[in-house]
Amino acid sequence: MSRYEEPxxxxxxxxxxxxxxxxPQRRPQAQPPRDASGRPxxxxxxxxxxxxxxxxxxxxxxxxxxxxxxxxxxxxxxVLITLGVVVLLFVVYELYVTNLMSAQLQREAxxxxxxxxxQERELHADLADGTAFARIYIPSFGADWGFTVQQxxxxxxxxxxxxxxxxxxxxxxxxxxxxxxxxxxxGAPFNDLDLLxxxxxxxxxxxxxxxxxxxxxxSGEVAGWAQGKARDxxxxxxxxxQDEQGAYDxxxxxxxxxxxxxDAVAPVPYKPESTLPPASQAALLTLTTCHPQFSDRxxxxxxxxxxxxxxxxPGAGYEELLREIGEx
Amino acid sequence: xxxxIWRHLPGPVAVRAALAVVLLLGxxxxxxxxxxxxxxxxxxxxxxxxxxx
Numbered sequence: 353m354s355r356y357e358e359p360x361x362x363x364x365x366x367x368x369x370x371x372x373x374x375x376p377q378r379r380p381q382a383q384p385p386r387d388a389s390g391r392p393x394x395x396x397x398x399x400x401x402x403x404x405x406x407x408x409x410x411x412x413x414x415x416x417x418x419x420x421x422x423x424x425x426x427x428x429x430x431v432l433i434t435l436g437v438v439v440l441l442f443v444v445y446e447l448y449v450t451n452l453m454s455a456q457l458q459r460e461a462x463x464x465x466x467x468x469x470x471q472e473r474e475l476h477a478d479l480a481d482g483t484a485f486a487r488i489y490i491p492s493f494g495a496d497w498g499f500t501v502q503q504x505x506x507x508x509x510x511x512x513x514x515x516x517x518x519x520x521x522x523x524x525x526x527x528x529x530x531x532x533x534x535x536x537x538x539g540a541p542f543n544d545l546d547l548l549x550x551x552x553x554x555x556x557x558x559x560x561x562x563x564x565x566x567x568x569x570x571s572g573e574v575a576g577w578a579q580g581k582a583r584d585x586x587x588x589x590x591x592x593x594q595d596e597q598g599a600y601d602x603x604x605x606x607x608x609x610x611x612x613x614x615d616a617v618a619p620v621p622y623k624p625e626s627t628l629p630p631a632s633q634a635a636l637l638t639l640t641t642c643h644p645q646f647s648d649r650x651x652x653x654x655x656x657x658x659x660x661x662x663x664x665x666p667g668a669g670y671e672e673l674l675r676e677i678g679e680x
Numbered sequence: 681x682x683x684x685i686w687r688h689l690p691g692p693v694a695v696r697a698a699l700a701v702v703l704l705l706g707x708x709x710x711x712x713x714x715x716x717x718x719x720x721x722x723x724x725x726x727x728x729x730x731x732x733x
Contacts, residue, residue, distance in 0.1 A: 430681045438711065445716045446725060505729040507721055517729070532729040542728070609730070616730045641728045648727040 446537045454539035457512040461500045479503040489555040491679035499541045505532040523556040524563045526633040530617030535641040542641035550605045551587040565637040565656035568605040589659035607653040
């Protein structure tokens with residue numbers, strides 16, 4: 353037992369005070385007390401018998417001046433709160449719901465691609481918009497990171513996964529295989545594109561081949577490349593494209609451009625008028641997404657160069673390839 | 681607005697609450713599956729491609 357005992361609470365009758373569960377409250381007794389909805393609160397004391405019939409709602413109490421104004425202000429406030437909730441719901445939609453929808457579309461596209469690959473032997477160039485024709489893997493994003501690549505960069509194609517700029521080269525060809533993808537929502541395939549470093553592998557799987565591209569040196573790495581990162585075995589076939597001819601002097605691993613730079617996916621990036629013959633062009637893979645994240649002010653561009661090419665062997669898939677290129 | 685809706689829902693409080701939840705879910709579904717997919721292309725969050733010049 354505690355030595356201390358709570359003092360007994362006693363109710364002292366004071367005129368004009370009514371004791372309530374929420375604490376003492378002074379109320380004028382002229383009107384029955386009302387709750388928030390404007391209906392009379394049940395009086396205190398022993399519960400009375402409920403009336404036989406539910407009573408008709410009592411008439412609205414007379415408002416103390418400016419009733420219409422108060423109603424207008426309250427409605428205005430409710431509308432503002434509702435709009436705020438709608439904006440929050442849009443964020444939820446953008447960040448989560450679109451992911452669920454795109455995950456379903458991606459599953460369907462992947463199944464359809466497997467189905468087609470089981471029948472076809474080579475890549476067809478005449479692809480309908482939105483048709484998946486390749487897979488993209490980025491081993492540094494995890495061995496389970498993979499998406500189908502659709503033909504076209506319109507909204508419907510990008511909802512499924514990354515999309516191929518139709519006018520650009522196909523995988524493995526000299527020139528520029530351009531791929532766009534969402535960074536936020538819609539499955540966000542290119543969410544972490546800014547984390548790619550030079551020599552990170554980007555693998556493209558087509559019906560008959562794996563093409564291993566590696567991210568080009570960043571602009572700050574070009575000068576000391578031969579003495580620095582070139583010694584990394586992963587960089588074996590990667591070298592800066594900058595040379596005396598200057599055709600590729602703006603093509604670095606990571607570039608941030610304004611949205612109107614469609615020439616980022618030109619055969620020679622940023623040189624749409626280049627007369628470099630296709631035979632002399634590097635085989636590039638260019639990924640584009642929005643930048644900064646949640647904004648469309650700029651575009652984040654990743655340029656990579658083809659380093660290896662493997663014919664698909666029966667029974668050997670992406671996991672075997674990862675071991676082959678030392679990324680497993 | 682909400683008070684008006686509440687007063688015009690029929691039935692006792694439990695039924696009204698259930699109806700209110702149904703109305704709320706309907707409004708959210710309408711937003712998620714009709715309004716937002718329609719409004720999304722008009723907003724600048726999804727431009728990831730570079731425009732061909």
